[in-house]
Structure formats: structure tokens, C-alpha cells
Amino acid sequence: MTEASDFVQDRATIAEGRRRMFRLLVPYLLRNRRDYLVGVVVTIVYALFFALFPKTVQWAMEALVEGEGARAVLWSCALIAGVALLRSFFRFFSRVRIFNAAREIEFQLRDDLFAHLQRLPQSFYFTRRTGDLMSRCVNDLTTIRLMLGVGLLQLAQTPVMIVVALTMMTIMDPVLTFWMVLPLPIFILIARSLGPPMHASNLAVQVGLADMSNYLQENVTGVAVVRAYAMEAVSKRRFDALSQQLYERWMRAVRVQAGLPALAGLLPNIGVLLLFVIGGSKLIAGELGIGEFFAFFLFNAELTMPLFLIGWMFNLVQRGTASMQRVEEVLATEPTIADRKDVLDVRELRGEIEFRNLSFQYPATGAQRPAALRDVTFRVPAGSVVGVVGPVGAGKTTLASLIPRLYEVDDGMVRLDGHDVNRLPLATLRRAIAMVPQDSFLFSLSLADNIAYGLPATEMNAVRRAAARAGLDRDLAELADGFATPVGERGVKLSGGQRQRAALARALILDPKVLILDDTLSAVDAETEAAIQRELRQVFEGRTVVMVASRVSAVRAADLIVVLDEGRVVERGVHEQLIAAGGLYARLARDQEAERERAQRVVAGGRE
């Protein structure tokens, strides 16, 4: 919702947003036009029967009081029942038809939205919070569905109901109709004046609940600290205060809201009063028939609801429009990472990587950030190992992410086997490259399915081999169901090291030409790391390997070491050269050595 304000700035923008929204919506409406057409026609028929019902009661009452005999009364009562049945049937039918169509559009939109999200580049995700995107896929689609379902239904039927009913009432008695409509504006004014205070007090309650949730969340997440520092009494006092605050906010809200039921009864009651006093005099004067009196009474009772719904309907459309714009904003984002028109017909890659004057900047996220990479140029021959080191924030991960084209770069800056990465078929590119990202995200699948994530189907033999190479086999004993154990967010919580090993296995199973390791074994303990390294030596054979590492010693034996600092290549060479050069690399190496020496001094007893 905050996002909406970002791009809805002035009236012209709003109008443009609406236009775009309708352009987006029209194909979906057209695709479901039969349901909507039938639904709208039937709901209008329902509206007519709705307005007809009080008339049938009027006719029956006339037959009764004018002494037309039991037979005539019976027939007109049969008419009442018939109209009531048809009315309900049309209502049922139109509701089902239109609601179904709205659900269908929600389904189609969500499918399309999901497909689109899968095509968007990582730079898109860089600027969005997951919660915001979730809300667009869930809440906004709900609002749109409400607008296209119940909103559209009401939009079609309510005006017809009101117009037909008022016409019938006016034909019967224009003066009485005038008096009965008169309190409506006053009522609307009262109802409206209650809106803002009600909204404010509701908001206060919501904020109170959120405060309480946040406090609880923090208190439970930090429960070890709470206990270790005997904070229980302090916590209880704070929680009690929050609880009291919430109670008081509720009471304030209730004082406003408790008036609602009485207010809801106000309009029909005024109607009955006016009907009785004015209509009663007209009855006595013989200007109004008993039947008409009954019809007026029923109109009064049944029109209350549609009148209430008008305000709600406009609100639905308004919210639906806002939601539609938020969804449209996502759908309008061009999926820049896709096969281009000038795509090359390349099926296989050898694995030579080249960066040529590569500069890269992340999309703006409010604060202006400096370029992540500046004028990076170097070449990695196929089958060699390159180490990328540098301090935190030097651009190492960014550089690695550009090879499989996770972000968009300008043409010619990143090349594989001499081809511009932008012109390679995505399928070829991603098949040739396997990356082990830093955060080693696993899905809520079984461990085996996670390892085989990049394969068309899970082959257990391949899974076992990859797991063994990644040093994951020793963890299997710890897992209750071995490879079948569900992992990921909704499964067993693996340790950081286990997650990294699983992510490594997921990359190795693909037998890639290019293997990218982004600080892959940082959370693995020393013993395991050594074992994996032994395995990896064989794995590296015949592949191009890009190793991103924060520790200098990790890349010591690489064929080429590239040192990055603030997005620039500041040094390159092999370990001995770089040490001899005495630059950043040597300094980083010295710092690590210094740490070790300092430790020695502490043991010797001499503190600085």
C-alpha cells in the first residue's frame, strides 16, 4: 500500500494508471465474457423480480381486503410464492456465475503474475521486499477478485433495484415516496461522519496489536537473553502495559462502534414511522390502498440493504483499482533476462569466461549507491581456476552473479567462449553454469529433490554421488529419513554447514562446465571443510571454476587471483606474485598472519 503512493503522484498519473489498468484487465474480462454476460443479464432479471415481489404482496392484500374470495387470494398467494422462488433462483444463478468468473480471473491473473515473476531479473528482486511481492500476489488479487465479483454484481443489480423500486413507488404515490426518500441524505451524512473516527479507532487497535506482536516476537526470539539476564519481571511489566494499552484502545473503538447496530436500524425505522404517520393519514383519507400500504412497507424494508451497499461498492472499486495498479506495475516490468531476437545458436560451452570493461550498478534503492563494479577486465581460460578476493563490499558476489546472467549488463561486457552473454540462449547458459550462492537457499522438498533440483527428475544414484562429493553423506545418518527428509523453510532445520553442503551437491549433480562457488564453505567446520576440499580437487578437473572468497588463503593455489576493491580490479596474478607486489592482497594476507601472531603474544603473557 505504501508502494502505491510512490507512483500515484498527480491526477494525470492516476488517470494514466487507470487507463493502463483497464488495458490490462480487458483481456481477462473478454476471456470470461460469457460468464459475465450471462451473469449480468440474470442479475438484472433478479433485480426486476426483487422489485416485483412487493407488488405481488400488494395484489394479494388487495384481493384479500376487497373481498374477491378465497380463490382469488389463493391464486395471488401462489404468485407471491412463484415470484419468491424465481427471485431466489435468479439470485443464486447470477451470484454463482459472476463469482465463479471472478475466481477464474483471479486464477488466471495469479498464474500470469507467477509466470512473470519467474522471468524477472534478480535486479527486480533486489529492490523489492518479499512481503510486498507476496501482498501483490495474495492481498491485491483478493481485492481485485472482490471488485470483479461482488463489486460487479452489485454494480449491475443495485441501480436497477433502486430505480425500478423508486419508479413503482412514485407511480403509486409520489408524495409518500418523496417523504420516504427524504431522510436518506441525512442518514448518509450521519453514517459518513462516523467513518473517520471509526477508522481512526480501528487503526489504533491494529497498531496496538502490532506493538504487542512485535514485543512478543522479540521476547521469544531473544528468550535465551531474557532468561540468562533474569529479565522476566521487567518483561512482564512491559507486556502488562502493552496489554492495558490495547484494552484501552479497544474500549475507545467500542464506544464508537457500539452505535452501529442502532444506526443500522435507524433508516428502516424512520421509514416505518413516516409510512405509518403519512401513509396512515392517506389510508384514512382513502388516498392510499391497503395493498399499496403493504407494498410501501416491503419496499422500505428491502431497499435498506441495497442502499447500504452503494457506499461499500464504491469502496470496493476504489480499492480494486489501487490493487490492479500495483499488480500492473509488476506485470509491466519488462523481463529483461530472456532470449533475445538476435540469439546465437550455441548449444555447448567450453567454459572460457571474459570480462571486458565491465561496469555494473544496482538499481537505485532510495539512496544513491556507487557502482558495484567499475571497468573490470580479465579473462579466465576454459578449465582454469580463478580466485576472486577482496574486502566485504568489493563486488565479488556481484561479479560472480553476472556470469550466469542473473543481472542485466550492457552488451559485450561479459563473454563466454567469446560470445556475448546477452546473446547466448538462456537454456545453454544456465545448463553450462552451476552456482553455489552464498545463502544456500533450500526449498521445502526432500533433501534428494533439493539436490536434484536442476535435473529433469530425481535420480537417486546421481543424488548419492553428488552428496558424497559435497561431503554430505556423513550428515545423512543424523537425518531421520535420510535423503527423503523434508528440508527447507518448511522442513527440518539443517545447520549452516549442512545447508552449504546440500547447495554444493545441488550444483555438482549438474556436472557443469563452469562452477561458481560464492564463499561456499564458510559455515562448514574445519574437519569437514578439509574433507570436501580433497573431494573438490577431483571435481575441479575439466571445469572452469570461479571461487569467491573473503579469506586470502582459500584461493592461494588458484591459476589466477583477481583482487577486487570498491568494484575495481586492483591486482591480479598468482599468489607469489601478489605477495611480492605488496599491495592489497599482501596486506590482507599480512592481516591474517598478524592475527595469528597476536594470539601467540597473548599466550606469551604480554598484552599490548
Add this chain to the structure above:
Amino acid sequence: MSAPEPRHRPPPRSSLDAVLEEEELGRAIDRALLARLWRWVRPYKGRLLFTLLLAYPLWAMQVAPSWIVMTGLDREIVPGLQQRGLIAEAPPPRDTVGELEWLDALLTPPAGVPVLWWFGLLMVIGYLIAASLEYIQTLVMVSTGQAAMRSLRREVFAHIQKLHLGFFDNYPVGRLVTRATSDVEHLAEMFSAGLVLLVTDLLRMVGFAALLFWLDARLAFWAFVIVPPLSLALVIFRFKVREAFRASRVLLARLNATIQESITGMKVVQLFSREARNQRAFSTLNGAHRDAWLRSIWYDSALFSVVDVATGLITALVIAQAVGSVSVGMIFFFLRAMTLFFMPLRDLSQKYSVMQSAMASLERILQLLDTAPAIRDPAPAPAPTVQVVGVPAAALRGQKTGEMRRPSGEIEFQDVWFAYPGDDFVLRGVSFRIASGEKVAVVGATGAGKTTLINLLARFHEVTKGRILLDGVDIREMPQELLHRRIGLVLQDVFLFSGTVEDNLTLGRSDLRHESVLAAARAVALDGFIERLPEGFATEIRERGANFSTGQKQLLSFARALTHGGDVLVLDEATSAIDPETEALVQDGIYVLTQSRTSLVIAHRLSTIRDMDRIHVLHHGRVVETGDHQALLRQDGLYARLHRLQNKAPEGIVTGHA
């Protein structure tokens, strides 16, 4: 370097199951559950009774306008019309008002007031009374609910605070938060929109039935004749709606979980080219979700229409049966009364689901409250129950009275065994002693049980066998608060609370003065950094310390431990790599912390280990080697191997290639 030990391996249970569990709805009224709820409601039973008693006066006032119209029609309007021959003659209506003297008096206008105006005035008064009664009823109802919920909330929170730490490993934070917030709100809704209204609705329906049968039993029979089949239809449809709705909600939860996971892991999806397969799976789920809702829509719309048809049929029946014997006013009253009678039935399903989710919430809350705290303080018995040899009597007395009288801070693990429930032993007979003021490190590979040692010493978990002594007293014999005040615990993951820097050091203890906070910050060389912050010690900590580096956070947690004093330091050293400069500061901080305190350190850093008086090497839950650094190296056992690995590991990674 060692990876963080998993504190506990929970049984494989997905949080989707949790979502489904949350969706499980049972009965709308469960007497056993309600009986237990009574505890929190009892203080307000007077108010509750009051709202119930308001039901009939309120009902009477709501019926009044129609009664007045009926009387007006039958007494004042219709007879005149009949006399003038405008409508057909009919037998004189039953003069119900004439049968009740007080009503008769009330409905006789004072001299000079036109009868219709008088009736109109009575209607206005009736509405005003009804509105006020309804306002009062709602107000009292909601305030009662909220007041009861306030006490329930506090009890839930107090209970959460008593539960042992192992509990939180298996109970997701989100669910605990839900217990005290959403679940309690659902329950509160039962008061404002559920139970009381359900009861008052029932009272009103009984009232209508009685009134109509008293007015005209024959007509009432015909009016009510379709109520039983209608109720049956309603029950069937409602059941179907509920089933369909539940299925839809479950699928919605699954859909949301899938979307969230896909967005979070989109990088992996794209890297591994899973888009097409994911799309197919998503589409299937999305379609199942739609289909479930289509079923809900069908039954829900049917439910709407059934009530609709019923009102129409009753209108027809009443008028048809009125021929020749029933007055116009009575017909009017019957039609109006039957509409009002059906009103509660229209939103009965809504109240039903309010009740249902309230019951489900109540059950979950009670389940939480029923979880007995596995770790309790000893009963406050004055006499010492354990006699331990060699304990200074003064120290023992000090603990029993809750004071700290020169405790020495000696720790002893005596044959400590520990297993997480349903799991193998993590610790297998660990015994060692840390003399007062001594610094002892524990090292070992992942899963050796290092962190468990700390959790047991802080009594976050209870030992399975054996015991842990602090100054000769079994820690189970002392109040947890005292234990925790004596132990300064520094955990591996630094947890910062929202609030200021100072709040995070004092942790809300008002007896800690700013000077001691400042001194602690200075001791770990953090004062300079804090003073450079925009508002110094009063700077707000954002998003769990996003504005602090890992090293700074560690130093903050050191300062926290120093601020709170305690004669025992327990430190679980962080494994995460930090830049060398901060690393030096952290090492200095550890040095300061361990001075003049009994210290137990789970060590990962070489420099930390070497500074210790003694090192215990833990392997598969046993202490396998003990000694100082040099001695252990000479021994050339497990420690020596670990040490070699730690120092050389990163170097060999890309050897023998190209």
C-alpha cells in the same frame, strides 16, 4: 572453525502442517473448553448476566413499532375504511391491546393529540430506548470480553516466560505470537459477535414464537410450518459450506507458502532453470485453490437463496391463511415478525464460524497453558536439602536466602549425561571442575555437545543424569533468577532488542546506573564507538542491530555481560569471521571479560584458547583430553588434529590443478 551446533533436532514437521493445524476447526460450542474459559470470565459474570437480561427489553422495544402499526391499522384505520365501504367487511379483529389494560392506556392519545401522531411519537420513543439498550449491551459485552482477554493475555505471556528453552526449539515464534494476539482476538470476538448474540438470538426467536402463537395459534402454525424443513436445509448447506470453506483455506495457505518460497528462492529457481516445472506445479495448486472456492461459492449462494425463498413462502402462506378470519393489522404484524424471526438465521453461519474459530483458538491457547514448565524453581524450603562436602557454609546460606554473600563461583560438572527427548545422548558422563577464578575452554567438533554444556549450566535444559554444582550447590536447588544473576552469559548469536543502546546494556534493570554502563562499554573499548553514534547511548537500535557490525554487536554483548556483573562468565564464542581490526578488539574484550571471574568458554579462536588455564576437548559427548594448549599439542591427539586442521585447512583448497 566449528559450525554452530544445532541446539536440538526437532522431529521433521513442516510448518505447513502447522498452517493446516491452525485451520482445523471443530465444534462451535465445546462445553469442556468453555468451562475452562470461565476462570477468566468469572470476575465479570455480573456484567455478562446483565447483557443477557437486556435481551428481552431490547426485543420488546424492537417489536413495539410493528405492534403499534398493527394496533393503528386494526383500531383506527381499517374500521373507518370498512364503514365507508372502501374495503370489504370482515369479522372484527381480536383486540389484543384491549386485553392488556396498561397497553390500552398507553395507546390512548391524550386529548387533542391526533392518534397517528401519538402513535408516531411512541414509535420514536421505542426506537430511542431500543437504540440505547443496544448500545449499552454492545458496550458491556465487548468491554467484558476485552477485560477477560486482558487477563488471559497476561497469563499466556507469564506462562511463556516460565517455559524451558527447549520448548522454543519446537514451537515456532510466529505461532507463539499468534497465541497471545490473534487467538485471543478470536476469542474476544466470541464475546462481541458470538456467544452472547447466539444466546440472545435464541431468546428472541423463542419470544417471537410464543408471541405469535398467543396472538393467533392457527396462523402461527402456518407461518412456522416450513421452519423445520428450512432448518434442516440450512444445517445441511451450512455443513457443506463449512467443509468447502475449510478445504479452500487449507489450499490458500499452501498457495501462499509456495508463492513466498518461490519469491525467496527465485535466484535458485532461475539458476537451475526450474521455471517451467515450477509453473506447472504452481498452476495445478492455483487451480485446485480456485476449484475449492467454486464449491464454496455454490453452497454459500444456495444458503443465501434458501432463506430468501423461505421469507417469500411464509408471506404467501400467511396471507392465504388469513382469508376471512385474520385482520389486516395482524397480517402486517405476522409478516414483520417472521422477517425479524429469520434475521438471526441469516447471519447464523457467520456467528457459527466466529464461535468455531474462537473454540479452536481457545483450545490452542489452553494447550499452551497446559504445557507444564519442565524446569521449575525449587520449593522455597528453608533448610538445605543437600549437604555437600567442602562448601563454605556461608555461601550456602547466602544462596538459600537469595543473597550473594561472597560466593566464590566454583563450577563442577559431576557425571553429567544429557539427551534431548527421543534422541541419543549428547553428553555422556562429563565431569570437570572449574575452580574459582579459573578460565577453562571447551573445544570440539560440531555436534560434540559444547553448546549443550552451556545450556545445562544456565539451566535452559535439565540434566538427564548427574548434576551440576555452583559453589557446591546443585543448580536445581537454587532459584533460576539467582542462578542467572550470578552467571554472565554471552551467546554465540548476539541478540539485540529494539530500544536504545543503553536499554540493551541494562536490559530494563532500573537499578543499574549509567556510570556502570559507561564503565562496561569503556572496558570493552566500545565507548568511543557509542559516543560517535548520533545520540550516543540513547541511539535507537534498528532492526535487531542492522546499524551495527557483527564485531560491534559482539562487543555490545560483552558490555552487557559486564554491566550485569556476576561472578561466573559463560561465553559461547561466535564463529563468524570479522575483519582483523575488530577481531583484535573482540579478543581484548574476551580478555577483559574473563579477568577475575570463573570462566567457561566455548572457544573457536586460537588466541582465545591459548589464554585459558585449561582446555577440555569434547568428543561425542565425552571429555577425551584435558590440559593446557602446549600439553595438548604435545599429546598429539584429537586437539592437535583439530588445531592443525584449523590452521591449514583453507590453504590446500585448490592444489594439484593446472
